Amino acid sequence: MMARSLRVALEYIEKVKLAPQRNGYPSQQSLATDIGFSLSTVKSFLTGKPVDYLNFVELSKKLGLDWQDIAYKEPETQPPKPQPTNGEASPFITGVPITQPRYFFGREKELKRLFNLLKRHPLQNAAIIGKKRSGKTSLLHYLKNITTTPAEQLRPAQKSDWLPHPENYCWIFVDLQDARRQSREGLLKYILESLKMQVPTPCDLDRFMNVVSDNLHSPTVILLDEIGAGLQRCPELDDGFWESLRSLATNHTGGNLAFVLATPESPIEMAHNTGHSSPFFNIFGYTGYLGALTQTEARELIASSPIVFTDEDVEWILTQSCCWPLLLQILCRERLFNLEEGENDDNWREEGLQQMKSFADLLD
Numbered sequence: 001m002m003a004r005s006l007r008v009a010l011e012y013i014e015k016v017k018l019a020p021q022r023n024g025y026p027s028q029q030s031l032a033t034d035i036g037f038s039l040s041t042v043k044s045f046l047t048g049k050p051v052d053y054l055n056f057v058e059l060s061k062k063l064g065l066d067w068q069d070i071a072y073k074e075p076e077t078q079p080p081k082p083q084p085t086n087g088e089a090s091p092f093i094t095g096v097p098i099t100q101p102r103y104f105f106g107r108e109k110e111l112k113r114l115f116n117l118l119k120r121h122p123l124q125n126a127a128i129i130g131k132k133r134s135g136k137t138s139l140l141h142y143l144k145n146i147t148t149t150p151a152e153q154l155r156p157a158q159k160s161d162w163l164p165h166p167e168n169y170c171w172i173f174v175d176l177q178d179a180r181r182q183s184r185e186g187l188l189k190y191i192l193e194s195l196k197m198q199v200p201t202p203c204d205l206d207r208f209m210n211v212v213s214d215n216l217h218s219p220t221v222i223l224l225d226e227i228g229a230g231l232q233r234c235p236e237l238d239d240g241f242w243e244s245l246r247s248l249a250t251n252h253t254g255g256n257l258a259f260v261l262a263t264p265e266s267p268i269e270m271a272h273n274t275g276h277s278s279p280f281f282n283i284f285g286y287t288g289y290l291g292a293l294t295q296t297e298a299r300e301l302i303a304s305s306p307i308v309f310t311d312e313d314v315e316w317i318l319t320q321s322c323c324w325p326l327l328l329q330i331l332c333r334e335r336l337f338n339l340e341e342g343e344n345d346d347n348w349r350e351e352g353l354q355q356m357k358s359f360a361d362l363l364d
Contacts, residue, residue: 005050006057009072011168013048014217016070019063020046022214035062048072069196091304092333094326094355097137101146102155105304106297106325107139110288114143114260115162117286118169122255123219125283128262130290133359135325136262137175139290140223143260144171155304170195170220176230184236195220205244213252220253224261231274242280249283259283292323301328307339320353324362330355 008016025031032042037055045051045059060067091103098104110128117124130136147166154160163169172194174181181187188208192199197215200207224230230237249257263270267281293301295318302314309317313335321327331352338348 006053006067006071007050008045008048008070010048010165011170011218012070013046015215016048016063016065017046018214019065023063031062035059090333091306092329092336094329094333097141098135099138099141099145100153101142101149101160102153102158103304104138104142104146105301106293107135107142107290108297110139110290111142111162113286113288118219118221118258119163121219123221123258124285125249125259126261126286126288127267127284128260128288128290129264129266130262131362132264133326133362134290136290137225138325140173140225140260140262143221144173144223168218170218171223172220173223173225175225176228176234177226182230182234182237184241187237191222205241209244209248209252212248212257216253216256218256220257222257222259224259227261227263227267228270228274231270231276239276239278242276242278246278246280246283293325293328295323298323298325298328301325302332305332305336307336309335309339316349320349320356322363324359326359327356327362330359 020028020031025034028042028046029039032039035042035058037059041051041055042059043049045056051059056071057067060070093103114126117126128136128139146160147163147169149160151160172191174187174190176182181190184205185203188205189199189203192203192208192211195212195216197211200211245259249259261267261284265273266287267284271278271281292298298318298321299314302309302317309332317328317331317335321331334348334352334355338345
C-alpha cells in the first residue's frame with residue numbers, strides 16, 4: 001500500500017532546496033502561489049518534513065525532480081539483499097575481490113586512518129599502495145559497504161560505526177579496467193548516474209563540471225581502482241581531465257568530494273611513468289601501504305572456518321602465508337576442503353603450496 005505522506009530523504013534536501021530557484025521561482029511563496037498549495041506545505045516539502053503523498057508527487061513534478069528518487073524510504077521496506085543462488089557462500093575467497101564485509105578481515109590501522117579523513121569536513125584524499133593481490137580492491141569495497149551493511153550480515157562485534165551519519169554518504173566505485181569507464185564520456189556519465197544527477201547532452205567535461213558543482217551537497221567519495229590501467233590505456237583521460245577532477249574536489253564542491261585511489265606505486269611516480277603531469281596526483285595527503293596482516297588479524301581470519309583447525313595447522317598456515325590475506329585464504333580453503341571430505345592426511349599442505357606459487361611475488 002502507498003504511504004499516505006512522504007518526505008524528502010536527508011541526502012536530497014540540499015538539492016530540493018535549490019530546485020525552486022533553478023526552475024525560475026524567486027521565492028517559496030511564488031512556487032506556492034503557482035501550484036496552488038499553502039506556503040507551509042511548500043516549506044515542509046523543501047525541508048524534509050512529511051507532506052501528503054499527492055502533494056509530494058505534484059511538487060516534485062513541478063520542480064523537475066523524480067519523486068521516487070528523492071522520497072525517504074523506510075529501511076524495513078527495502079528489498080532484502082539477494083543471497084547466493086548456488087548454495088551457501090564460501091568462507092574463504094581467493095579468485096575475486098571480497099565485496100561482502102563479513103568475509104573481510106584486518107586492515108584496522110588503515111581503516112581508522114581512512115575513515116578519520118572521510119568523517120570530517122572537508123573530506124580528504126587518500127592513496128592505497130600495495131603489491132598486486134595484496135587486497136587493495138577488497139579494501140575499497142569494504143570502505144564503500146561496511147558503514148551501511150545491516151548488523152545481521154556482519155560478524156559478531158565487527159566494527160561498522162566508522163562514520164557519524166553513514167546514510168548521508170555517496171560512494172562511487174570506479175574500476176578503470178572496465179572498458180565502459182575507459183572513455184571520458186563513459187566515465188563522466190557513470191559518475192553522474194551514480195550521483196543520481198541529470199546527465200547532460202553531450203556529456204562533456206564542461207557540462208559535467210557544471211552539474212556536479214551545482215548539485216553536489218553531501219559527502220561523496222570516488223574510489224578509483226586500477227588507475228594505472230586508466231593512465232596507460234585511455235588517451236581521453238588526459239592531464240586536462242585529471243586537472244578538472246582536482247579542481248572539482250578542491251574548489252567547487254565545498255569540501256564534500258574526495259578521491260581514494262588504489263595503486264601498486266605512488267600516484268606521482270605512476271603519473272610520471274605514464275607520461276602524465278597533472279597536479280591531480282599531488283592531492284593525496286595520506287598514503288596507506290598494504291603489507292601482510294598482523295598475527296592477530298590473520299588468526300581471526302583462520303578462526304572463521306566453519307570447522308576448527310588444529311593449533312598445529314594454524315601455526316603452519318601462519319608460517320607459510322607470512323600472514324598475506326590471499327595466501328591465508330588459499331591455505332584455509334585447502335584445509336577446509338580436506339576436512340569436509342573427511343581426509344586426514346597432509347596432502348592439503350602440498351596442494352596449498354602449489355596453489356600459492358602463482359602469487360609468490362607477495363613473499364618477496
